[in-house]
Amino acid sequence: GNSVTQMEGPVTLSEEAFLTINCTYTATGYPSLFWYVQYPGEGLQLLLKATKADDKGSNKGFEATYRKETTSFHLEKGSVQVSDSAVYFCALSGKNTDKLIFGTGTRLQVFP
């Protein structure tokens, strides 16, 4: 069945460091891929998405490229801020379904 694997955290960085959070997936067909972010005590909000191979999603300085050949959707940001501290979830939705399958989440901690 479909699944998402993301790197375990926490990821601890200093402000202005480069961020990569790895995400790989297993799915039949061509899923849509998403990154959601959860700030402490809140629900999830969409950070970015890509719906077909080679698409790049971007928002608030974050980017992720849908790589079919490596079944990956790694999240990157060139210079993190303290305010980026949160839990990041990679997710996919399979062909012809709106149900999301989530990874286990990666906690990011950014220190000044």
Add this chain to the structure above:
Amino acid sequence: DGGITQSPKYLFRKEGQNVTLSCEQNLNHDAMYWYRQDPGQGLRLIYYSQIVNDFQKGDIAEGYSVSREKKESFPLTVTSAQKNPTAFYLCASSIPGLGHNEQFFGPGTRLTVL
């Protein structure tokens, strides 16, 4: 402002009691979802509904029940049959779109069973 509301934010119940969590949306979305979040396990789907008066079990439906009598509302009941109900519960909604559309999440309800 359009959005999803969940109430209450914190809920405490004694073991053996049923409890109902509220979820309301004014986004005019047809689809609604309930997830459970436990530390280190990500989100797991409990129930979902794609249209009024219809809903389907997700991956962990045992011990839970739902109703969808109105488009705006999708309450979740945690029954006494749920063996480990203490968790963070998240409600979401979306426009059906064959997997391309984002889900919008509420702020969540943290349930603690004593």
